[in-house]
Amino acid sequence: VVGLRNRRIFFANGAVEKVFGWKPNEIIGKSTRIFYRTEEEFEEIANIFYPILEKENTYSYEFPCMRRDGKEIMCHVSASVIGGRMKDRTIVVMYEDITESKKIEDNLRISEEKYFDLYQNAPVGYCSFTKDGTIVDMNRTFVKMLGYQDYKYEEINKLNILEVVEDKGKEILSKSINNEDIEDLECSLKRRDGSILPLLFSSSAVFDKDGNFVKSRSIVKDISARIEYRKRLEKVLGEWKATFDAMPCGVILVSSDMSILRVNKYISDFYGMDYKDIVGKKYYTFLYRKEEPYKACPFLKSMVTHKDEAIEYFCDKLSKYLMIQSTPIYKESEDIDAGVITIVDITDLKNKEKKLVDSRDAFFNILKDLGSSYKELEILFDGLVRAFVNAIDAKSPWTKGHSDRVTDYSIAIAKELGFGEDKLRDLKNAALLHDIGKIGTYDIILDKPLKLTPEEYYLINQHPIKGEEILKPIKQLEHLLPVIRHHHERFDGKGYPDGLKGDEIPLMARIICVADSFDSITSDRPYRNAAIKEYAIYELKRCIGTQFDPEVVQAFLRV
Template structure:
């Protein structure tokens, strides 16, 4: 209660007691009037009235004092209760340590996290729970605290009873009585997770930094051209290789359109870098520029976490040298193929020139064999080999005496034995040609018979390659439909009847049936 209120209270009491006593006296003692007692009181009336006022003031003061004491006591109880609640329920660890390092008290969270019991605390000191790695700086901080300095945000590593390391951060101050330090009070927060996360983040940053460094080194030292383009195909970054390729200073390239330098030739490639953002060049694409350079180009758009386009990375690999080599190789292969075809033609021509009676025989046999093979459904690759073998099947006759080939009479047994050597002779002539190795069995066995009475080895049935069986039928049919020096052509009908008569003995049944079908349709 302030002075103004006290003064007003005294004045109010004075007026009240004065008035009431002035009323009471005439009524009780029947002396004088209310006015005389009010305005001209006697000395003892003044004394009584002042005494009453004093008693009332004392009562009021006493009551006020008691109320204050109760309020202070209530506040203290509430404060203690709040502190106890905080102390017991705090998530942080709270400890009070004596100047010698022994524990005075710790809160339940401290017990729970570190695992020591109240009994353990009687036998250990603060220094026993500090990890050796941070013991020095904690000891130094403890001395500073004992000198009266508050230490804030100190980090330390505590060791739990089971040996687990707990990273903590906290504030420490002192409690003094009469200027003498009697204890330190500290509150610590477990930051083990935070420290672990910080460690992981540091590791991550290290990885990112290393990756960035590696990327920069790769970017700047790559033999490939690497450029970054914005959505309008402006160059926003490029490596040294690109500047070297276009022979311009790097500062003159930024902001320029990529197609200023990489205009491709659409007539040869069908692609253009201008189509990058259509997503057509995601895969490696072959591009030829107007300057005559060949490039393999890849394009990779980069998006942010919301899927918004950021830029494109274009990698262009100069393969001009490789393409030129490929072209030369292709030209060489075509030349070699042409050479091979001419070689085969030359061999056939040589055979035709040797005997006018067999001129055109090889070409006709090749035609028949190809038709039969197609009718039987052979693969294209086998048909090509069969046609080649048909053209060269009698090449061994180059080594046969001319008079035997042109003899108007029938051959003697001895002469026929000489002629029968031509499959082996043909094989021997061609065996050095790598491209013909697959047709050698067809040439060697084109006179073998299904019944095993053919030559040179007398193979039977499936022992004879299928294409050799086809070649044998085609060869025999053409021989029977052509003139020979020792006879005129027996004719097509005779040849057909011979095919039927020898079906299954000289000739393969499937081949004959296919050929008869062709002949009946022709």
């Protein structure tokens, strides 16, 4: 478009129609205002171009324009002047429609910004280093891993992989130069303040066309949380193993294909075999000395009945009578995934039984003892929960039978309160296991006849927390953990460990609290003799609303 100083058009080429939709002859004599969206923008571009064109012959600028049909476009506007003084000059203006290319350019810029942001703030660190180990590139995540806040420090440009990864730096550099990929190499990063950050390091090399090493492309992951979790897991597993091995009976964990997954120390000692020599064997080969599954095996029966099953078995190799019980473990789909096999040596009981047969008088004299012992064995065979209870009872003669009595009282209260079968089953397990945390309490404290010191009292008060920690890995008991933790909370909020009050305390915990207190008052303790039942009832009534839930105490009194 060619115009005069007054911005009137006196020439336009054919491309004007393509760019603006006007035919050349339609715009001759018109103002170039028709190419712009508003009067303000028409004046704005004049203010941009004319001062420059007073001094220069040409100038270019990107500016929004408008077609004849009202469609907005972006143009690259180039102007040149012809003539002497500015007022006599003719202005030649070229308009190039760059709308599409501008969109592409903007999209590319946005894409680059997103990529750069993703690179800089990725959840993993990125870095590259040269043949001598000098780190030449790193993202913001890696900078923060090193202990820097940004790139403004001079020393950050002098870092070397051999210095920041002291333990594995040489190995990383050597493998990279030799074109060996590194994947999840565990190493330690030395941070700016001298502290150590555990990492997983992965890297590949970049070579030029002549095969010369140019740089590495490396990814680093902070695994400090993973390391901490690993330590905690090892601690829990250690505690579980100690508990498992301390059980006063043999326990074998068997998979659904009857392979032995785990045994406790009792089994290793009882059979005189190393743990590693037992795990992996077929259960029926190890226990029954048979090449095929033993038809009378209680685990086989459990897989059919989905119930606990038990048998008496005479082991020829050991010349021992054994009581073997199987408790099924279920998958989420309710299929049996494994089984817990409990083994108790009942040889002494069987010998007593034989003597009774041989002597009628002796039989009548010890019949009660045998019946009582047999009932205790049946309790042992209730599965892993029962094994835990026996382990608690074994801690001290003063606590023997306490868990069973608390369970009986708790079930009676719950039935009075209208609990269904499922809740009764949960309450039974929770009541049996409420003192499992005392496994980690010193016997000398449990058996102490004198008043406890503050330190000893603190250790005793830790047993609900310890119990929760011990049972936490067992998913099937996960919903009972709050009951175990809070069975010593008080209704007025003055209990332990968390000071919950009222309905904040799980109902099952409130029930066990009443049952536990009643049994404690009416049982002998190393520091006092048992009180009579009437006194215990008096105490329960006296502490209604402070220590105990009124509704639970009333239900207890009714039954």
